[in-house]
Amino acid sequence: MNTTEDVRLYRVRDAMTLLGQSRSSIYELIRSGRLRTVKEGRTRLVPSTAIREYIALLEREAEAR
Template sequence: MVTAQSLSSPSSARLYRVSETAQLLSLSRSVIYELIRSGRLRSVREGRSRRIPGSAIAEYIALLEREAS
């Protein structure tokens, strides 16, 4: 299971699947793909699959916090 605490650990270099990212951020998979397309959420390709670095998730959360203030 993906937790917010796992993002703050040294293993935040982990690559998350789109479904894991969606679960972590409480968003749908289609919203995650839209965030990737719009450039608001960084991702990388690994073969044919799309992965989201833990650091990109943390950056996206920080972006949301900045926009809220």
């Protein structure tokens, strides 16, 4: 069984679950550049590092308020 630490690339639906966001919200984050992705063929994947970076961005924004 894989833990989240073992997974390096997530499908968009998995990123939705991890971040608690809707599909349209995830794609808006991607379009706006707030969530980095890579493509493998026709599949868009979210690197685990991009998820950590996005969470860190949210934390920095929360501290700035």
